Amino acid sequence: MDRLTLSRIDEDLDSQEVGALCFLCSDVINRKRLQGVTDAKELFLRLEERGLLDDPHFLSRLLQVIRRADLLSLLETNGNPPPEADAHPVLSGYRVLLYCVYEDLTQQNLDQMKFLLSGQLGRRQIESCKTALDVFLEMEKTGLLSPLNLDQLHEVLLGLDRGLAATVQQYMLGRPRPPGGTRPPAHLYAPVQAYDRSTHHVMPLCSGNTQQQQATPPSHISMDHQRVNAVLQPPQTALSVCETRPGDGGRSVFSDAQSLAAPPSSLDQKDYYALTHNPRGSCVVFNNEKFLGKELKDRAGTLQDEGSLRSVFGRLGFRMEVNNNLTADDMRLQIKELSRRSFVEDDALVVCVLSHGEKGCVFGTDEVGVSLRELTQPFTSGRAPTLAGKPKLFFIQACQGSDYQRGSVPCPPTPREEEGDKENRVEEDAGRTPGETVPTDADFLVGMATVQDCKSFRSTSTGSIYIQELCAQLMRSAQSPENDDILTVLTRVNRAVSKGVYLSYKQMPEPKYTLTKKLVLKCV
Secondary structure, three states, X not given: OOHHHHHHHHHOOOHHHHHHHHHHOOOOOOHHHHOOOOOHHHHHHHHHHOOOOOOOHHHHHHHHHOOOHHHHHXXXXXXXXXXXXXXXXXXXXXXXXXXXXXXXXXXXXXXXXXXXXXXXXXXXXXXXXXXXXXXXXXXXXXXXXXXXXXXXXXHHHHOOOHHHHHXXXXXXXXOOOOHHHOOOOHHHXXXXXXXXXXXXXXOOOOOOOOOOOOOOOOOOEEEOOOEOOOOOOOOOOOOOOOOEOOOOOOOOOOOOOOOOOOOOXXXXXXXXXXXXXXXXXXXXXXXXXXXXXXXXXXXXXXXXXXXXXXXXXXXXXXXXXXXXXXXXXXXXXXXXXXXXXXXXXXXXXXXXEEOOEEOOEEEOOOOOEEEHHHHHHHHOOOOOHHHOOOOEEEEEEOOOOOXXXXXXXXXXXXXXXXXXXXXXXXXXXXXXXXXXXXXXXXXXXXXXXXXXXXXXXXXXXXEEHHHHHHHHHHHHXXXXXXXXXXXXXXXXXXXHHHOOOEOOEEOOXXXXXXXXXXXOOOOO
16 A cells, blocks of 8 residues: 555544554554554554555455544545455454444543452553553453453443443344444454454454455464475465475354353253253363474464363363373373263263364374374263263364365356255265264264365464354353254354455364254353
């Protein structure tokens, strides 16, 4: 973008608007780099460093959020304003929500908010806050506010403005409604990753057709398969790649305790797994970040995934156990010891594996593979009888090959399809699945970050696309009055992730299951 245009925009923005822009950009620019920014020109320079001004779409979204649509004419191309398509969402919907709350807070509300939070944030920090945006940043620093944890903000807003409190609650339930009754353009809410209807501190997803005009992706996307010497396709200097074996190429939402426990007794328990114990069972995370060899890169961003899993499954009533940086043999040993436990007092088991991988396996830190079958087989009914008839959930964040998932334009339905050739549709949709990765015994669910042979993606600063979306959708469902089962939740994950564009490619998660009942997870 030419400097003259940026200079003209800078001249029309006051210091408060520049501060708002910095807040909105704090997920795509390191906050330390935003310190000391006093005018829009300095912010534009930092955005240029990240390639976010290569076309006008990102900046046009920023200006729309802060209600400076009068400046959009400066960004017109050939007399046409930038399209309001959802092809370049980079802004976090979570951060847009916070900005909307800030915009509708009165000075009296702000003073009350600072008073209510002074005990948790500290007097010095509170006194340094000039606006609600400053308060939100301080809350994030102390862990009181995040895309997956808006409880504290909701509680404070209940005492200040119930309309704003309802906005926060509805957003977390997946129905964003900005304050003031005016809905900003839909593309201002990035799908999440996170987020979060947002990416939620997740890598913003790009939803649009396959003829996307993509903004330059943020420089912290990675793929979980990458070897150190792997060549990325396409090359991006600040982008790392996925979770495969290369050489191949390279909210805590408002919680209503009375209604958010187990499925209500009115549900037919013959059709639903019983969740009666507290805790529900164990959620065991295998988080491999540091690799000992020379071929697989360290997995920056995986600690964010671990934190999200710990937060979400902890709220769902599971005991959390985290195993960091295990070799293949150590992973097998931990799985073996876990399978020997008594699960009499448990309703379910959850196992999450965050690592590099390739087709049919994940890697230990020694770069030795552990097959997916080795992870699931010890928990079949014959080997773990106290888990018989109970749901066993496995979530695998790892590449499953070296291919890239590409998009295509959907073909319009033929008249015959519109009438509904059900047999053909089922046949086509029920593609053969490799027995190696799906146990034949009942009551298993294996949620894969990607389909077979393809790469999965991870943000080196905010966590993997799949795990962050999974956590966001699980929490949204847990807080919803609806009794959506786990397969419904995973379908939403599929939809949200599949809309994204990562390093110019797509990602398609794949759940595989032999569940015999519906599983509804609610907060306890």
